[in-house]
């Protein structure tokens with residue numbers, strides 16, 4: 001089984017990225033060959049500062065490795081080290097219906113938030129389809145916000161198979177990938193209870209320092225129920241985030257104390273902070289170790305790029321032959 005996913009270096013990684021994609025992706029390393037990449041071409045649709053893009057990309061690699069990604073078990077690489085993917089994106093774009101792309105939620109959301117439309121932003125799902133199809137991927141671990149993009153990928157793969165795969169019906173030009181979405185962590189809420197997202201400025205970052213992390217957790221938005229009064233655990237962002245880190249018993253115990261009253265939101269937030277800080281402690285340590293060896297990340301990315309190119313070259317050979325190039 002081949003497993004693939006990508007993450008944009010458009011900012012610093014947060015716990016939504018971690019629970020929605022990184023942790024599942026790391027766990028999937030036990031089940032097959034993994035290809036995880038830093039989606040710089042995608043980030044170019046929003047990042048305009050070359051220095052920032054370069055630094056963020058390196059930092060994504062560092063943080064992913066610190067969180068437990070094992071580079072011996074799969075490839076970690078930069079999207080731009082496999083530029084063939086943009087060729088495939090072009091080929092896919094020639095069969096991609098404009099109407100399909102116009103229906104993409106992510107595109108519509110970005111416009112609604114005031115981002116200027118560009119052909120790149122519009123074609124974003126086509127490039128993402130190329131990312132997935134160029135490695136003959138079977139499974140794509142993502143958060144729920146990416147589900148529609150995987151559906152578009154499948155639509156484009158079917159279209160390509162119908163258009164160019166007829167010569168050999170038994171051998172499809174492209175495999176149809178499956179999204180792998182964790183039910184419990186498909187949408188991690190941010191401190192304002194909307195989806196946690198770099199662009200909503202509501203994140204708790206994985207590797208922020210202690211002071212900043214505490215500040216973010218303490219600023220989770222709550223209602224104004226007084227300390228003594230009973231509180232509703234069902235709709236609480238504090239409980240939702242606490243559930244990512246605590247055991248079943250601990251979660252039930254916190255729910256009970258919500259219902260009983262007598263504890264203020266501030267105290268619950270402190271408990272959440274403690275759990276979260278402790279959870280990422282081994283990863284912070286690993287991150288320091290990686291940072292001490294400057295060449296480590298470069299070596300990992302170079303090896304990853306080599307492996308990714310091997311597969312991408314094979315698939316592109318097949319695609320070029322199929323379309324007549």
Ligand code: TYM
Nearest residue numbers: 005006007008016017020021039131142143186187188196
């Ligand atoms: P990106 O960089 O926005 O996010 C990376 C991954 O984190 C997940 N995620 C979340 N999951 C749960 N709750 C949240 N609040 C949350 N926020 C982010 C995302 O679902 C994603 O899985 N287009 C992709 C990058 C990409 C890609 C690909 C992914 C490019 N090519 C090919 C898979 C396959 C993106 O912008 O993810």
